[in-house]
Amino acid sequence: MQSKIQTTDQGGRPERQSFIEIARRKQIIECAITAIAELGYAQASLAQIAKRAGVSTGVISYYFAGKDELIDAVIHHVYATGEAIVRPRASNQPTERASLRGFIEGSVDFVRTHPNYMRAVKNISRGGAAPADGLLLDRPIDEPRRSGLQRIFEQGQGNGEFRAFSPRVMAVTLVEAIDAISLQLDTHPDMDLTAYAAELVELFDRATRKTED
Amino acid sequence: MQSKIQTTDQGGRPERQSFIEIARRKQIIECAITAIAELGYAQASLAQIAKRAGVSTGVISYYFAGKDELIDAVIHHVYATGEAIVRPRASNQPTERASLRGFIEGSVDFVRTHPNYMRAVKNISRGGAAPADGLLLDRPIDEPRRSGLQRIFEQGQGNGEFRAFSPRVMAVTLVEAIDAISLQLDTHPDMDLTAYAAELVELFDRATRKTED
Amino acid sequence: MQSKIQTTDQGGRPERQSFIEIARRKQIIECAITAIAELGYAQASLAQIAKRAGVSTGVISYYFAGKDELIDAVIHHVYATGEAIVRPRASNQPTERASLRGFIEGSVDFVRTHPNYMRAVKNISRGGAAPADGLLLDRPIDEPRRSGLQRIFEQGQGNGEFRAFSPRVMAVTLVEAIDAISLQLDTHPDMDLTAYAAELVELFDRATRKTED
Amino acid sequence: MQSKIQTTDQGGRPERQSFIEIARRKQIIECAITAIAELGYAQASLAQIAKRAGVSTGVISYYFAGKDELIDAVIHHVYATGEAIVRPRASNQPTERASLRGFIEGSVDFVRTHPNYMRAVKNISRGGAAPADGLLLDRPIDEPRRSGLQRIFEQGQGNGEFRAFSPRVMAVTLVEAIDAISLQLDTHPDMDLTAYAAELVELFDRATRKTED
DNA sequence: TATGAATGAGTATTCATTCAT
DNA sequence: CATGAATGAATACTCATTCAT
Numbered sequence: 001m002q003s004k005i006q007t008t009d010q011g012g013r014p015e016r017q018s019f020i021e022i023a024r025r026k027q028i029i030e031c032a033i034t035a036i037a038e039l040g041y042a043q044a045s046l047a048q049i050a051k052r053a054g055v056s057t058g059v060i061s062y063y064f065a066g067k068d069e070l071i072d073a074v075i076h077h078v079y080a081t082g083e084a085i086v087r088p089r090a091s092n093q094p095t096e097r098a099s100l101r102g103f104i105e106g107s108v109d110f111v112r113t114h115p116n117y118m119r120a121v122k123n124i125s126r127g128g129a130a131p132a133d134g135l136l137l138d139r140p141i142d143e144p145r146r147s148g149l150q151r152i153f154e155q156g157q158g159n160g161e162f163r164a165f166s167p168r169v170m171a172v173t174l175v176e177a178i179d180a181i182s183l184q185l186d187t188h189p190d191m192d193l194t195a196y197a198a199e200l201v202e203l204f205d206r207a208t209r210k211t212e213d
Numbered sequence: 214m215q216s217k218i219q220t221t222d223q224g225g226r227p228e229r230q231s232f233i234e235i236a237r238r239k240q241i242i243e244c245a246i247t248a249i250a251e252l253g254y255a256q257a258s259l260a261q262i263a264k265r266a267g268v269s270t271g272v273i274s275y276y277f278a279g280k281d282e283l284i285d286a287v288i289h290h291v292y293a294t295g296e297a298i299v300r301p302r303a304s305n306q307p308t309e310r311a312s313l314r315g316f317i318e319g320s321v322d323f324v325r326t327h328p329n330y331m332r333a334v335k336n337i338s339r340g341g342a343a344p345a346d347g348l349l350l351d352r353p354i355d356e357p358r359r360s361g362l363q364r365i366f367e368q369g370q371g372n373g374e375f376r377a378f379s380p381r382v383m384a385v386t387l388v389e390a391i392d393a394i395s396l397q398l399d400t401h402p403d404m405d406l407t408a409y410a411a412e413l414v415e416l417f418d419r420a421t422r423k424t425e426d
Numbered sequence: 427m428q429s430k431i432q433t434t435d436q437g438g439r440p441e442r443q444s445f446i447e448i449a450r451r452k453q454i455i456e457c458a459i460t461a462i463a464e465l466g467y468a469q470a471s472l473a474q475i476a477k478r479a480g481v482s483t484g485v486i487s488y489y490f491a492g493k494d495e496l497i498d499a500v501i502h503h504v505y506a507t508g509e510a511i512v513r514p515r516a517s518n519q520p521t522e523r524a525s526l527r528g529f530i531e532g533s534v535d536f537v538r539t540h541p542n543y544m545r546a547v548k549n550i551s552r553g554g555a556a557p558a559d560g561l562l563l564d565r566p567i568d569e570p571r572r573s574g575l576q577r578i579f580e581q582g583q584g585n586g587e588f589r590a591f592s593p594r595v596m597a598v599t600l601v602e603a604i605d606a607i608s609l610q611l612d613t614h615p616d617m618d619l620t621a622y623a624a625e626l627v628e629l630f631d632r633a634t635r636k637t638e639d
Numbered sequence: 640m641q642s643k644i645q646t647t648d649q650g651g652r653p654e655r656q657s658f659i660e661i662a663r664r665k666q667i668i669e670c671a672i673t674a675i676a677e678l679g680y681a682q683a684s685l686a687q688i689a690k691r692a693g694v695s696t697g698v699i700s701y702y703f704a705g706k707d708e709l710i711d712a713v714i715h716h717v718y719a720t721g722e723a724i725v726r727p728r729a730s731n732q733p734t735e736r737a738s739l740r741g742f743i744e745g746s747v748d749f750v751r752t753h754p755n756y757m758r759a760v761k762n763i764s765r766g767g768a769a770p771a772d773g774l775l776l777d778r779p780i781d782e783p784r785r786s787g788l789q790r791i792f793e794q795g796q797g798n799g800e801f802r803a804f805s806p807r808v809m810a811v812t813l814v815e816a817i818d819a820i821s822l823q824l825d826t827h828p829d830m831d832l833t834a835y836a837a838e839l840v841e842l843f844d845r846a847t848r849k850t851e852d
Numbered sequence: 853t854a855t856g857a858a859t860g861a862g863t864a865t866t867c868a869t870t871c872a873t
Numbered sequence: 874c875a876t877g878a879a880t881g882a883a884t885a886c887t888c889a890t891t892c893a894t
Contacts, residue, residue: 020874042255045867056876061869169412172397176389184385199382206424207416217856233857259885269859274886276857446853468681471888482855487890595838598823602815610811625808629846643877659878685864695880700865702878855894863887870880 025063028053029077032070037116041123046070071124078117079144085110090148096156100208101201103149107178108197111185118182142179146171153208162208174204217276238276238286241266245287250329254336259283284337291330292357298323303361309369313421314414316362320391321410324398332395355392359384366421375421387417451489454479455503458496463542467549472496497550504543505570511536516574522582526634527627529575533604534623537611544608568605572597579634588634600630644704664702667692668716671709676755680762685709710763717756718783724749729787735795739847740840742788746817747836750824758821781818785810792847801847813843 031052035044046067050057064070089106093099111118149171156162177200184191217234244265248257259280263270277283302319306312324331338355362384369375390413397404443451457478461470472493476483490496515532519525537544575597582588603626610617643660670691674683685706689696703709728745732738750757764781788810795801816839823830 024874046869047867057868058870058876059874062874067868165415166408166412169409170416172393173386173390173413173416176393177386180385180389195379196382199379200386202378203383203386203420207420231856237857258883260883270885271859271887272857280885450853472890473888483889484855484891485853488854493889591841592834592838595835596842598819599812599816599839599842602819603812606811606815621805622808625805626812628804629809629812633842633846657877663878684862686862696864697866697880697882698878706864855892857891857893859889859891861888861890864885866884867882868880870878871876872878873876 021063024059025073026077028055028060028063028070029073032074033078033116033120036074036120036123044123075121075124078114078121081114081117082107082110082145085113087148090152096152096159096161097205097209099152100156100204103152104174104178104200104204105197108181108193108200111178111181112193115182115185118179119186122179122182142175146175149174156208160210163210165208170204170208174200177203234276237272239290241268241273241276241283242286242290245283246291246329246333249287249336250332257336288334288337291327291334294327294330295320295323295358298326303365309365309372309374310418310422312365313369313417316365317387317391317413317417318410321394321406321413324391324394325406328395328398331392332399335392335395355388359388362387369421373423376423378421383417383421387413390416447489450485451499452503454481454486454489454496455499458500459504459542459546462500462546462549470549501547501550504540504547507540507543508533508536508571511539513574516578522578522585522587523631523635525578526582526630529578530600530604530626530630531623534607534619534626537604537607538619541608541611544605545612548605548608568601572601575600582634586636589636591634596630596634600626603629643702644700644708660702663698664712665716667694667699667702667709668712671713672717672755672759675713675762676758683762714760714763717753717760720753720756721746721749721784724752729791735791735798735800736844736848738791739795739843742791743813743817743839743843744836747820747832747839750817750820751832754821754824757818758825761818761821781814785814788813795847799849802849804847809843809847813839816842 028049032044032049035049035052039048046057046060049070050060053059060070064073086103086106089102089109090099091102093102146168150167153162153165153167153170157164157167181193181196184196241262245257245262248262248265252261259270259273262283263273266272273283277286299316299319299322302315302322303312304315306315359381363380366375366378366380366383370377370380394406394409397409454475458470458475461475461478465474472483472486475496476486479485486496490499512529512532515528515535516525517528519528572594576593579588579591579593579596583590583593607619607622610622667688671683671688674688674691678687685696685699688709689699692698699709703712725742725745728741728748729738730741732741785807789806792801792804792806792809796803796806820832820835823835
């Protein structure tokens with residue numbers, strides 16, 4: 001076997017990854033994100049990605065079973081990074097209202113510090129990747145984020161902080177509102193993200209809170 | 214003549230389009246929308262589109278100067294269709310609040326009756342199209358919708374119906390909230406869109422209205 | 427039978443051509459010459475030729491069995507036109523030397539009055555046309571001209587006007603010298619063709635005449 | 640890296656070419672010459688060239704930025720080869736008359752040893768290549784040869800070896816006379832090239848020399 | 853007769869992937 | 874481990890040709 005990659009691991013356990021392998025994969029993933037964010041999914045060929053990484057295309061094929069696996073790794077990396085930034089600010093808050101604020105502010109912070117990350121994922125999400133044999137395509141990549149948020153809303157409704165509304169609709173809307181920021185940044189690079197976050201906090205606070213009267 | 218298409222129309226007059234030409238163009242545009250919605254922009258090759266239309270790929274080149282022109286036609290068709298549905302319900306309302314409700318309900322209606330339309334445009338907007346010379350991508354195809362909405366918000370703020378908020382942020386958020394529906398339909402085809410619309414109306418009504426206390 | 431064109435005429439005799447057919451063929455041939463001269467053989471598609479003639483491509487296929495036949499007709503027309511101009515000036519001269527001068531001056535006149543004609547033929551001669559099954563290609567289109575010239579040289583040698591040389595080499599050289607003029611005109615449109623003719627007359631007069639000593 | 644070819648070499652340094660790269664490029668150039676000489680420019684598709692080279696068409700794109708670059712390389716290769724053969728025999732001669740003889744004999748030698756080379760270039764020069772923006776075509780590929788020859792004539796006129804004539808007309812005529820040989824070889828493969836050269840030497844010697852009387 | 857709609861083979865080119873070195 | 878050479882399928886697009894009208 002010439003490649004490190006095995007689609008089916010006979011032992012069933014995840015393969016032991018060497019240090020260099022982990023490093024290379026990460027390097028390639030980062031360069032893929034940059035390429036996809038800057039060029040769009042369609043133009044982000046393996047050659048372009050390899051060029052940015054300063055390696056030959058063969059290396060990518062060596063560390064990833066195919067372009068699809070690389071893209072999956074990109075998506076996973078972006079969401080893991082996002083989660084690492086957002087979760088601490090959305091968890092263990094005294095109120096769900098505070099959690100919501102933390103989620104929004106954390107998410108905006110993520111977009112600020114990693115502008116290419118969400119852009120890349122958005123470029124991928126619908127642009128690409130063969131749907132195997134079926135016609136379905138949409139990769140449910142936002143699902144984890146969405147359900148985390150949904151839980152906040154449900155708990156807030158449970159403890160009486162939030163009014164009655166569909167947690168799913170609210171979660172979908174908020175997730176999209178945040179993702180749209182990377183698009184706005186494309187055309188308005190000097191946008192004030194702190195103000196943007198404050199607007200969203202206010203917007204969703206009003207949209208969720210109980211009317212006290 | 215080998216092709217209907219002329220890049221430079223010497224006469225300067227709008228070319229007389231035959232009935233069959235209009236019909237064929239529309240048919241191809243419709244099939245392109247279906248293909249792009251189902252396969253994603255990257256996989257929606259001219260061959261795929263032609264296959265759905267039951268014609269040879271040459272026919273597409275015969276009626277469109279190139280893939281770019283076809284895509285432009287798709288986008289234009291989608292937005293023209295959407296506007297025809299939404300505008301009557303968002304205009305000439307007694308209040309801006311009613312306009313807002315009309316916009317949301319009309320938009321959801323559009324998504325319901327043309328589920329592939331918005332999906333296709335979303336698949337195009339990112340993912341595709343050579344970045345020409347610069348690094349920017351993202352065709353600003355939502356801009357007209359966004360600014361129409363923004364005007365509603367600004368007028369509502371002007372006449373005291375709406376609280377103070379950033380019309381731009383609100384418009385971006387609402388547009389994205391609506392566009393997300395087509396994505397939700399992918400995974401939840403039986404979703405109750407009337408209820409969804411009501412949720413959005415309530416959400417944005419609360420987010421925009423003045424607090425009466 | 428849908429088309430006027432029969433590759434094999436059963437009767438063996440040339441088909442009776444209607445007036446309109448002759449006119450149409452000539453019109454198409456003229457437009458083909460212009461297109462080929464201006465665009466080069468590769469770019470001179472039937473669509474381009476049809477456009478210049480103000481007809482649809484179908485018309486060309488109707489009057490010519492295929493592009494090859496059209497090209498053959500173009501070549502024939504060019505040479506027939508050239509011959510009509512050159513022959514009177516190269517024939518019935520008191521000396522072969524005068525014939526030679528007449529040939530050159532007539533040929534230059536032809537290039538002057540029909541600049542596109544020779545250009546078109548040159549563009550065709552090597553650029554195009556499928557070699558059927560074999561690998562041979564060169565259409566011996568210059569052959570008639572060449573042999574006419576060769577005869578002048580042979581007769582001049584026979585009657586002692588010309589020195590001993592290979593009539594074939596001399597004929598080839600002179601024919602090419604004349605054909606080159608259309609190329610020179612491309613880059614030097616203001617060239618003095620009368621002077622050019624005089625130079626060629628002197629050149630070939632010296633090259634052919636007997637040294638009197 | 641997917642392709643050896645970079646349109647813009649960022650470093651500004653001449654790219655290091657590996658042995659295999661040089662060899663492949665040369666092989667492809669040679670096969671392109673053969674294909675163009677045998678089939679004509681129009682029929683000499685990349686597929687045909689690749690077939691002759693025994694490689695896939697992708698290889699050509701790998702080593703050449705496009706067909707245009709390949710064709711440029713072909714032309715350059717042909718002229719470099721020709722110059723290497725002709726120049727030593729046309730330079731450093733005691734007289735310009737000897738230079739002229741050397742040029743002719745060298746050129747005929749070149750045609751003899753590389754019959755396809757000039758044929759290929761001739762097939763390219765007309766027939767091919769998009770006319771960019773203007774209507775001009777005809778790449779002035781013969782220009783260097785022509786001007787080299789022109790210089791011989793001018794110097795010969797300067798030092799009194801040659802009579803007064805237009806160096807340009809003489810150069811054009813001689814260049815065409817030589818190029819015509821490859822055409823003659825198509826139809827008369829057994830032609831005596833040494834005799835042909837002698838004929839041309841005599842022809843142009845007489846055409847250029849001063850009449851001594 | 854003439855049109856123009858349609859075809860299908862052919863074009864150059866791109867690119868994920870493989871593999872000998 | 875890494876390279877880079879090579880493949881072959883896929884891409885958008887062109888064009889001579891056919892044919893119903």
